[in-house]
Amino acid sequence: MKDKQIQKLITKEEKREQSVINLIASENFVSDDVRQALGSVFTNKYAEGYPGRRYYGGNSVVDELEILTQERALKLFKLSSSKWHVNVQALSGSPANIAVYLALLPHDGSGRIMGMQLAHGGHLTHGHSVSASGKFWKQISYGVSEKTERIDFDVLMKIAKKEKPHIIVAGFTAYPRKIEWKKFRAVADAVGAYLMVDMSHIAGLVAGGAHASPFPYADIVTTTTHKTLRGPRGAMIFVKKDVREMYQKIDKAVFPGLQGGPHENAIAGIAVALHESAQPAFKKYAEQPDAH
Numbered sequence: 001m002k003d004k005q006i007q008k009l010i011t012k013e014e015k016r017e018q019s020v021i022n023l024i025a026s027e028n029f030v031s032d033d034v035r036q037a038l039g040s041v042f043t044n045k046y047a048e049g050y051p052g053r054r055y056y057g058g059n060s061v062v063d064e065l066e067i068l069t070q071e072r073a074l075k076l077f078k079l080s081s082s083k084w085h086v087n088v089q090a091l092s093g094s095p096a097n098i099a100v101y102l103a104l105l106p107h108d109g110s111g112r113i114m115g116m117q118l119a120h121g122g123h124l125t126h127g128h129s130v131s132a133s134g135k136f137w138k139q140i141s142y143g144v145s146e147k148t149e150r151i152d153f154d155v156l157m158k159i160a161k162k163e164k165p166h167i168i169v170a171g172f173t174a175y176p177r178k179i180e181w182k183k184f185r186a187v188a189d190a191v192g193a194y195l196m197v198d199m200s201h202i203a204g205l206v207a208g209g210a211h212a213s214p215f216p217y218a219d220i221v222t223t224t225t226h227k228t229l230r231g232p233r234g235a236m237i238f239v240k241k242d243v244r245e246m247y248q249k250i251d252k253a254v255f256p257g258l259q260g261g262p263h264e265n266a267i268a269g270i271a272v273a274l275h276e277s278a279q280p281a282f283k284k285y286a287e288q289p290d291a292h
């Protein structure tokens with residue numbers, strides 16, 4: 001690299017990463033192939049819009065890339081394209097979650113998101129007041145039982161029936177237990193709410209079969225791609241096609257609602273990571289959290 005100052009910092013960071021024991025659950029180490037894709041010429045391209053419907057010329061290769069990434073994402077989680085749509089353009093986990101709210105909740109301050117409190121393991125974007133999710137919409141918060149440190153679904157049902165949320169968010173930043181998707185579905189059904197699963201932390205475990213899949217129960221599944229899925233920074237939003245126009249609304253919330261040009265180099269990196277996580281070796285990796 002000609003820029004010696006930055007090269008020095010890259011080398012320094014590489015040494016730091018190699019010399020510490022990292023117990024940060026939201027981080028991972030991507031493969032050289034993922035890094036090659038991230039540093040590829042796809043970073044040069046503007047591609048506002050979606051495959052076949054771009055606002056710039058020259059996107060035939062980008063279209064191929066994005067369609068292949070979508071196909072790999074659906075295949076990895078065993079989803080049929082007739083039942084599920086996936087958006088791979090959200091720049092990261094937080095904007096992916098905000099895009100869902102922007103698409104599905106009222107914009108007059110009456111929208112209600114039922115999410116886990118931050119201190120009990122939820123994420124800021126599950127309705128916390130410092131996040132846009134809690135500024136434009138109201139958080140109906142829930143937590144874990146102080147006795148069992150697990151989610152008490154009787155309490156959840158009571159809160160939901162009283163507060164009538166529009167969206168219930170399941171999937172957490174810090175909840176080291178198996179998540180009971182079916183029980184969340186029952187609460188959502190009882191109050192007519194959408195069930196949104198944010199599987200950011202466990203996406204790799206779901207892909208590798210080490211945690212039950214939320215897809216049989218959720219209406220929307222969001223995920224970052226850089227945690228257990230071992231890809232570059234980015235996000236995916238899976239949307240069930242059975243609710244009329246839901247996925248089109250979410251696509252529109254991502255672009256043009258919140259973003260301009262997608263980071264196609266990151267999408268190329270996501271495609272590589274999706275290929276890697278479909279290999280038998282990834283299944284073993286998902287079952288052994290201490291291996292990488």
Ligand SMILES: Cc1ncc(COP(=O)(O)O)c(C=O)c1O
Pocket residue numbers: 026092093094095123125171172173198199200201224234
């Ligand atoms: C459950 C969950 N959702 C969303 C996010 C946000 O992801 P990002 O940092 O990519 O915005 C995180 C980040 O740690 C998370 O834990």
